[in-house]
Amino acid sequence: MLDDRRKDEFGLLAYYFNQAEHKLKHLALHDSLTGLPNRLLFQDRLQQAVAMAKRHDHKFAVFFMDLDNFKIINDTMGHEAGDELLKEVALRLAGTGRKMDTVARLGGDEFAFIINKVDGIEDAVSFARRLNQLLKTPITVNGHNINMGSSIGVTICPDDADNSEELLRNADIAMYQAKDNGRNTTCFFTREMNVRLQQNKEILTDLAESLLQGHFELYYQPLFTIDHKTLVGAEALIRWHHPEKGMIPPDKFIAVAEQSGLINELGDWVLAQACREIKTFVNVGIVDIKVAINISPVQFRRKDFLQHMLLILEQHDVSSNFIELEITEGAVMDNVDQAIDMMKALHDAGFQLAMDDFGTGYSSLSYLKRFPIQKVKIDRSFITDLENDDDSKSIATAIIQMSHSLGLDVLAEGVETEAQLQYLQGEKCDYVQGYYTGRPMPASQFIEKFRRAKDTSLANETAVSIITT
Ligand code: C2E
Numbered sequence: 284m285l286d287d288r289r290k291d292e293f294g295l296l297a298y299y300f301n302q303a304e305h306k307l308k309h310l311a312l313h314d315s316l317t318g319l320p321n322r323l324l325f326q327d328r329l330q331q332a333v334a335m336a337k338r339h340d341h342k343f344a345v346f347f348m349d350l351d352n353f354k355i356i357n358d359t360m361g362h363e364a365g366d367e368l369l370k371e372v373a374l375r376l377a378g379t380g381r382k383m384d385t386v387a388r389l390g391g392d393e394f395a396f397i398i399n400k401v402d403g404i405e406d407a408v409s410f411a412r413r414l415n416q417l418l419k420t421p422i423t424v425n426g427h428n429i430n431m432g433s434s435i436g437v438t439i440c441p442d443d444a445d446n447s448e449e450l451l452r453n454a455d456i457a458m459y460q461a462k463d464n465g466r467n468t469t470c471f472f473t474r475e476m477n478v479r480l481q482q483n484k485e486i487l488t489d490l491a492e493s494l495l496q497g498h499f500e501l502y503y504q505p506l507f508t509i510d511h512k513t514l515v516g517a518e519a520l521i522r523w524h525h526p527e528k529g530m531i532p533p534d535k536f537i538a539v540a541e542q543s544g545l546i547n548e549l550g551d552w553v554l555a556q557a558c559r560e561i562k563t564f565v566n567v568g569i570v571d572i573k574v575a576i577n578i579s580p581v582q583f584r585r586k587d588f589l590q591h592m593l594l595i596l597e598q599h600d601v602s603s604n605f606i607e608l609e610i611t612e613g614a615v616m617d618n619v620d621q622a623i624d625m626m627k628a629l630h631d632a633g634f635q636l637a638m639d640d641f642g643t644g645y646s647s648l649s650y651l652k653r654f655p656i657q658k659v660k661i662d663r664s665f666i667t668d669l670e671n672d673d674d675s676k677s678i679a680t681a682i683i684q685m686s687h688s689l690g691l692d693v694l695a696e697g698v699e700t701e702a703q704l705q706y707l708q709g710e711k712c713d714y715v716q717g718y719y720t721g722r723p724m725p726a727s728q729f730i731e732k733f734r735r736a737k738d739t740s741l742a743n744e745t746a747v748s749i750i751t752t
């Protein structure tokens with residue numbers, strides 16, 4: 284700073300110079316859209332907070348907040364509307380802290396807080412509640428009332444960490460956990476989250492390597508008509524043969540692949556492999572079946588999803604009529620109209636569509652009515668309890684009747700006992716899948732079990748063409 288106390292023109296010059304410098308500094312340390320401190324200033328304040336906490340032996344909390352579905356609003360209503368929304372959120376957030384606290388915008392739709400001198404987790408919980416409350420009132424942009432949700436991660440210094448980098452990372456990890464838990468929630472950092480993060484990183488590296496090395500296999504689980512007489516299809520279920528850890532079930536790695544986007548490559552491999560094996564099935568006489576493929580929401584939301592699938596089919600010379608796509612409600616509920624357009628296009632292109640794990644998500648009848656799907660798969664959790672739990676019985680029955688009234692077929696997943704099968708037969712369920720009628724098995728075993736002996740020799744000679752569209 285220059286000395287601007289002099290009463291001559293040098294003093295005046297110094298005054299203007301200092302003002303400009305002040306402005307520049309402010310610009311460098313604040314976000315231009317909202318006027319809140321930016322990431323740089325936040326980090327600086329965080330370091331100060333750590334030093335103060337050490338000196339005075341008190342605790343403070345770091346909050347990380349990410350708006351839910353901001354991207355969708357930005358994409359559908361335009362960037363200006365997005366900016367207006369961010370400004371309003373910032374205004375509300377700025378009013379929350381005490382003078383000694385810091386509210387910052389780290390970038391995009393990410394905000395962060397330093398809440399100084401908290402006595403413990405209870406103080407932090409009550410602040411998290413206030414944050415949630417703040418966004419409860421809808422925000423009006425361009426005449427639309429928008430309900431904003433947010434996912435919040437919290438970490439406490441020095442309980443969780445006593446340096447700024449680690450605190451920031453912890454709050455970020457906890458925020459991602461909150462997103463995973465279904466959005467609009469708050470999560471406190473725990474050490475287990477860190478351990479899980481490390482494990483997930485390891486899984487991801489191994490997955491990428493295994494994709495290159497071809498360590499995956501598809502198992503096929505037979506799908507039957509409810510009388511258990513006719514084989515109508517097979518669900519393709521991925522298996523990972525980890526070179527050191529042995530077989531790893533999909534529940535352990537699909538979520539990691541989804542978070543990282545690797546699920547796209549994995550999904551491509553699944554479809555390509557299914558195509559290769561469909562050809563083998565047909566060649567040995569298993570002709571009139573559909574192979575059901577699980578589609579991750581990440582794949583389904585891609586704009587070029589349909590073109591991409593068709594390209595793989597074309598490369599393998601297989602018709603879409605052989606494929607049933609299993610989609611979950613989670614994939615379609617984010618943007619229902621767009622999802623319906625995609626489903627229509629997929630169906631027009633020859634794919635069969637099934638709603639997977641039905642009953643566990645939104646299970647909304649009004650939406651089901653609008654979805655151009657052909658089949659509903661009742662989630663395994665209801666079938667498991669069929670024998671002992673009246674609620675499960677009435678849910679299964681309701682799903683069957685409701686689906687039939689909409690003209691949809693119904694398949695029950697996870698049928699393990701004769702009693703379960705009988706109940707479903709009585710309720711006129713259409714199809715069955717489960718350990719009782721057949722476990723998932725390698726393609727070779729599937730062929731052994733279901734090839735029609737009489738067709739085999741013939742099919743081998745005439746390598747059947749399976750292009751039908
Ligand atoms: P899902 O789509 O619900 O698949 C059915 C799961 O239930 C399979 O588990 C199957 O082995 C299991 N199952 C079938 N019948 C029974 C039964 O009678 N009793 C019991 N206890 N379980 C039964 P799996 O193969 O471990 O797959 C788990 C999940 O991983 C699948 O659930 C699906 O969501 C996902 N998944 C599997 N393969 C793929 C894939 O290629 N792509 C994607 N995106 N997800 C996949």
Ligand code: CA
Pocket residue numbers: 518577609639
């Ligand atoms: Ca499935």
Ligand code: CA
Pocket residue numbers: 639640660662663696
């Ligand atoms: Ca399922």
